[in-house]
Amino acid sequence: MTSTMMFSSFTVDDKTRESLSEDLAERLHGQPLDSDRHESILAGVGSHVLQQVLDDHILTHLAQFVSNRERVLLLRNLPVQQLPPTPVEGYADEPALAMTNAMHLGLVRLCGLTPYSVPYENDGRLMRNVVPNPQAAASTSSWGSDTDFSWHTDNPHLPFGFSGVDPRAFIPRYLSFFAMRNEEAVPTDVVSIDAAVDLMDPLALQVLGEPGFTVGAPASNDRFQTQPLAPHPLVEISGADRRVRYDPGTVTASNPRCEAALAQWRQALDSLTGEELVLGPGDFLIFDNYRILHRRRAFEPGPVTQARWLRRCYAS
Ligand SMILES: [Fe+2]
Structure with a gap:
């Protein structure tokens, strides 16, 4: 584990990763679970398996992420399922990603948070594929690649939210990511405000x-x-x-x-450098979008089927 005031990082050992992979595959076998329609079932299966298998100190950090007012948490070396081509057009076959979604949504649940989609973005879908979309290459967005997307917070044009309220009308409090591919080794930089x-x-x-x-x-x-x-x-x-x-x-x-x-x-x-996080397959990242700025530099995408692919989900 490494830790600073704003940043905690853990790496799951290979044996634990294998256990997670086998247990999830067994429990999800044959079930066409969709991230939008079956989000709660996926989170339930994922959080159960993670709770059985992860070390206590990682589980404690996840459980206390919000109450300890931690800002950035990185968990590396989670299982990576058989991956389809990168969905560079923006949307994926979600039932085919059930194992990834169970881990992603399970980890959000273990942080005590609720994942949610918004009606004004991403076609109202829960999972945003952060990919170099050829139609949006020049945009400064999660589908862009050609230009720097400098330090920012997501959806800043909304009011700040507060506890116990429908989060969709407010700036997303937490951004969670699960990395699928990043052969281009593009960093996600984070820095405290x-x-x-x-x-x-x-x-x-x-x-x-x-x-x-x-x-x-x-x-x-x-x-x-x-x-x-x-x-x-x-x-x-x-x-x-x-x-x-x-x-x-x-x-x-x-x-x-x-x-x-x-x-x-x-x-x-x-003048800020921040933490330069090169997310690789099986890495989970969550940070506080009210107190952390993030950025992504311009990059040259790899071949479309193998291009950089992160999955992002808002949480409150
Ligand atoms: Fe962003």
């Missing part, structure tokens, strides 16, 4: 907390369904708790004072 906030001078930081910004929807959204958030702050601070909404392609300032603060913010972000 504190690293950027701490580089700001106090006055400029105060301006970022004022309602002087317009925050538009990202390219992944079905535009007719979502409106920009304005006028709104980018950084919200309540005591020691800070939350950020930001997408470099969709945020604009409404006056010169806000423009100057935004310029300082962009400069601060440009």
